[in-house]
Amino acid sequence: MTTTVPLIYSFPEFEGVADAVADHVISAQNLTLYNTLDKAIVQKLRNSPLSTVLTEMVSSSSILLHSRSNSASSKADTLNNSTLGGPGTPASGRRVPKLKKKSEVRFKIALSGGSLIKILHQGLLSRESEIDWGKWDIYFADERLVPFDSPDSNYGSAKREIFDLIQSEVKPRVYHIDELLIDDPQECADSYEKILIDNFAKKDSVKLPMFDLLLLGCAPDGHIALLFPNHGEQLREKLAWCMPVLKAPMGPENRITLSIPVICHAHRVTFVVEGLTKAPIMRIIMERPEKGLPSSIVNEGAAGRVTWFVDDDALKDCYDSTKKKYKFLSIDEPII
Numbered sequence: 001m002t003t004t005v006p007l008i009y010s011f012p013e014f015e016g017v018a019d020a021v022a023d024h025v026i027s028a029q030n031l032t033l034y035n036t037l038d039k040a041i042v043q044k045l046r047n048s049p050l051s052t053v054l055t056e057m058v059s060s061s062s063i064l065l066h067s068r069s070n071s072a073s074s075k076a077d078t079l080n081n082s083t084l085g086g087p088g089t090p091a092s093g094r095r096v097p098k099l100k101k102k103s104e105v106r107f108k109i110a111l112s113g114g115s116l117i118k119i120l121h122q123g124l125l126s127r128e129s130e131i132d133w134g135k136w137d138i139y140f141a142d143e144r145l146v147p148f149d150s151p152d153s154n155y156g157s158a159k160r161e162i163f164d165l166i167q168s169e170v171k172p173r174v175y176h177i178d179e180l181l182i183d184d185p186q187e188c189a190d191s192y193e194k195i196l197i198d199n200f201a202k203k204d205s206v207k208l209p210m211f212d213l214l215l216l217g218c219a220p221d222g223h224i225a226l227l228f229p230n231h232g233e234q235l236r237e238k239l240a241w242c243m244p245v246l247k248a249p250m251g252p253e254n255r256i257t258l259s260i261p262v263i264c265h266a267h268r269v270t271f272v273v274e275g276l277t278k279a280p281i282m283r284i285i286m287e288r289p290e291k292g293l294p295s296s297i298v299n300e301g302a303a304g305r306v307t308w309f310v311d312d313d314a315l316k317d318c319y320d321s322t323k324k325k326y327k328f329l330s331i332d333e334p335i336i
């Protein structure tokens, strides 16, 4: 197994997790769009007409923007204040050369369903002044094939609990499944995959889409997105980006999910897990990675880019020695 272990932020109570997850999401947004975690610089870049140019200058000259760095190096990778010496004036004092307009930098995030939607509702909506909704592309890591007005629809829940409540006039672009295809799981998965191909691989051929942030939960049975333990074929899928899931063990039978290679390819993969019902599965994930639960596969496959937000209840069954083995951080540490 890999020696790189995930970062784990743990909380005595679940209160506070929503804020911490919101910090994490906003930090990922800022690193993606502005290459910095410094709020003052972000503000300056957001208000500056040169923000696009500066961001692109940094992203084209610095491989650090999308580097798969750990928290320490991410922090160090921030855009230096001196880059902002004045409009059009980089640190060298020379004017910023006119750059050809490159395609706009966007923050590409994928969400799961379940309690995560409520956590984002609670954490993000009160922080809209820090969020550039207009630069967000929101996708779904999984979806249940039900009408959008069903309480089981992940898009429907996110729409009602987040998207419809956004105050800002500029809205995110939201990419959901085609509701007309909910009776045909394969067709629905293919059509969602086509959306991903159009958005991630239009100009350059890419092997896999690369999300800036993938937010996942983990169910008591160990499924993440809609990848279930012991569904070997699904877990071994190498080519498909998006797959149909038939006969899910509970809830709506037909669903679609992103595949393991897509999840592991993201810049950041973040799990949010809470509650006593998750304690037994968390113990297996943390203490028996060799069992190959879907989240253990991701801990390994995306090593160095995986973060967990958990409460003490969810970790109740883990031994103290296990907790020491992983990188547990207090919330004062940088959340990215």
Ligand SMILES: O=C(O)[C@H](O)[C@@H](O)[C@H](O)[C@H](O)COP(=O)(O)O
Pocket (backbone or CB within 6 Å): 112, 113, 114, 115, 116, 142, 143, 144, 154, 216, 217, 218, 219, 220, 223, 224, 225, 226
């Ligand atoms: O649609 C789904 O079933 C999900 O997206 C799923 O992967 C979810 O994240 C877990 O079941 C955890 O859900 P909870 O956080 O609600 O326990």
